[in-house]
Amino acid sequence: MAEAVKQAEKSAPERPVVVSAVGLTKVFRDFWNRPKAKAVNDIDFEVREGEVVGLLGPNGSGKSTTVKMLLGLLYPTGGRLTVFGKSPRDVENKKLIGYLPEETYLYKYLTAFETLDFFASLFGLSKEERTRRCDQLLDMVGLAHARNRPVGEFSKGMARRIGLAQAMINDPAFLILDEPTSGLDPLGCREVKDLIKLLKKRGKTVIVTSHLLSDVEEVCDRIIVLYGGRIRANGGMEDLLTIRASDTITVPRLPEDALERIRQIVRESVPDGEMSVAHPHMSLEDFFVDIVNEAKKESLETSGSRSGGAIAEYLTGDREHDAKVVLDSLTREEETPARTLAKKMEEDAAKAEEEAAKKRQDELFAKLQAAAPAPEEEKSRQEQQEIAAKMSEANRKLKDLLTNPTDRKD
Numbered sequence: 372m373a374e375a376v377k378q379a380e381k382s383a384p385e386r387p388v389v390v391s392a393v394g395l396t397k398v399f400r401d402f403w404n405r406p407k408a409k410a411v412n413d414i415d416f417e418v419r420e421g422e423v424v425g426l427l428g429p430n431g432s433g434k435s436t437t438v439k440m441l442l443g444l445l446y447p448t449g450g451r452l453t454v455f456g457k458s459p460r461d462v463e464n465k466k467l468i469g470y471l472p473e474e475t476y477l478y479k480y481l482t483a484f485e486t487l488d489f490f491a492s493l494f495g496l497s498k499e500e501r502t503r504r505c506d507q508l509l510d511m512v513g514l515a516h517a518r519n520r521p522v523g524e525f526s527k528g529m530a531r532r533i534g535l536a537q538a539m540i541n542d543p544a545f546l547i548l549d550e551p552t553s554g555l556d557p558l559g560c561r562e563v564k565d566l567i568k569l570l571k572k573r574g575k576t577v578i579v580t581s582h583l584l585s586d587v588e589e590v591c592d593r594i595i596v597l598y599g600g601r602i603r604a605n606g607g608m609e610d611l612l613t614i615r616a617s618d619t620i621t622v623p624r625l626p627e628d629a630l631e632r633i634r635q636i637v638r639e640s641v642p643d644g645e646m647s648v649a650h651p652h653m654s655l656e657d658f659f660v661d662i663v664n665e666a667k668k669e670s671l672e673t674s675g676s677r678s679g680g681a682i683a684e685y686l687t688g689d690r691e692h693d694a695k696v697v698l699d700s701l702t703r704e705e706e707t708p709a710r711t712l713a714k715k716m717e718e719d720a721a722k723a724e725e726e727a728a729k730k731r732q733d734e735l736f737a738k739l740q741a742a743a744p745a746p747e748e749e750k751s752r753q754e755q756q757e758i759a760a761k762m763s764e765a766n767r768k769l770k771d772l773l774t775n776p777t778d779r780k781d
């Protein structure tokens with residue numbers, strides 16, 4: 372491993388090794404087998420049972436590639452990688468691992484429950500056990516109210532939650548969560564973090580990838596920082612992040628004279644040291660979550676006084692109607708004068724086109740009628756032709772008589 376790598380003491384060294392990577396390398400090649408990207412470049416790391424390890428790094432640093440090798444979805448180009456002491460491709464491992472992919476692929480026509488039930492069935496669980504687990508998981512990830520909604524209708528955050536539930540369906544000993552908080556609102560992020568803490572309490576081993584540092588900071592025992600496929604730092608959060616050159620003392624608000632006395636003591640003890648006194652800050656996330664929780668509590672009280680009617684209505688709502696309302700609202704266009712004029716012009720053009728078509732149709736009909744007269748008409752026309760012929764014959768004879776009276780034979 373490179374010397375620049377900041378290596379802190381590994382936590383929980385006495386526990387069994389779950390993941391061991393030595394010189395792990397992955398080179399992606401192009402069509403002509405030429406090296407295209409060295410996604411993971413000779414990395415060494417270990418993950419031990421019960422640890423929550425954060426795999427951090429900017430975009431393209433090799434996090435997902437590492438994760439895919441752990442799952443046996445990608446073959447390493449070099450090095451040695453074992454998971455539970457076996458090859459990542461070992462079938463036995465599949466039962467022990469839960470995976471939340473970077474992008475959750477869901478069958479959009481299945482409901483939340485059916486989705487989980489489908490994944491549960493892949494693990495050969497009985498019907499009762501599947502139903503029990505699915506309901507518990509839906510409750511756990513905050514989707515119990517959306518149990519029967521097709522996942523195709525889900526928001527990004529909801530899809531992430533169902534993905535998380537899916538990763539836990541087989542109650543795996545080792546969870547690999549690739550960007551679990553991506554697409555989640557701060558409240559969702561908080562819930563995922565709480566969930567990871569809960570998993571840790573239950574003795575699970577977890578690898579979380581993220582570039583949202585605050586997410587990782589709160590839940591991970593250890594972080595591995597990747598950059599350009601190489602490990603830049605690997606160690607316990609405490610060891611890596613503690614600034615040992617300073618101290619922070621948090622006390623209740625002090626009167627000015629007490630503060631001055633403390634300043635005096637510090638000046639005497641560290642004459643050249645810089646000192647600052649400030650009020651501690653709460654994080655923006657805590658602030659946001661407090662506000663939303665407060666608002667939620669108020670609405671809960673309101674719905675409580677209505678005996679939870681609102682929730683029952685939502686759950687038993689007509690799904691097709693709901694979907695249509697959502698679709699209509701998404702496709703509805705705002706009325707503007709220009710749009711109204713355009714609409715009128717379109718209507719006029721359609722009307723003119725309709726009239727022209729009708730005229731053409733009438734003309735065609737008339738021609739067809741003329742070409743194929745009715746039998747009675749045909750008969751009377753023949754009679755008329757015969758009469759006309761007789762009349763013309765009579766006229767001719769009369770003309771002959773008048774012009775050549777001498778030629779008269781009778």
Ligand SMILES: Nc1ncnc2c1ncn2[C@@H]1O[C@H](COP(=O)(O)OP(=O)(O)OP(=O)(O)O)[C@@H](O)[C@H]1O
Pocket residue numbers: 399400407408409410428429430431432433434435436437473582
């Ligand atoms: N299938 C692939 N074919 C070719 N190159 C790939 C492939 N998958 C990943 N890479 C390359 O490997 C490098 C690491 O990618 P990877 O997806 O592991 O990064 P990441 O750390 O997960 O990034 P992000 O934070 O964006 O998810 C990138 O340069 C990427 O372009």
Ligand SMILES: [Mg+2]
Pocket residue numbers: 434435436473
């Ligand atoms: Mg990734």
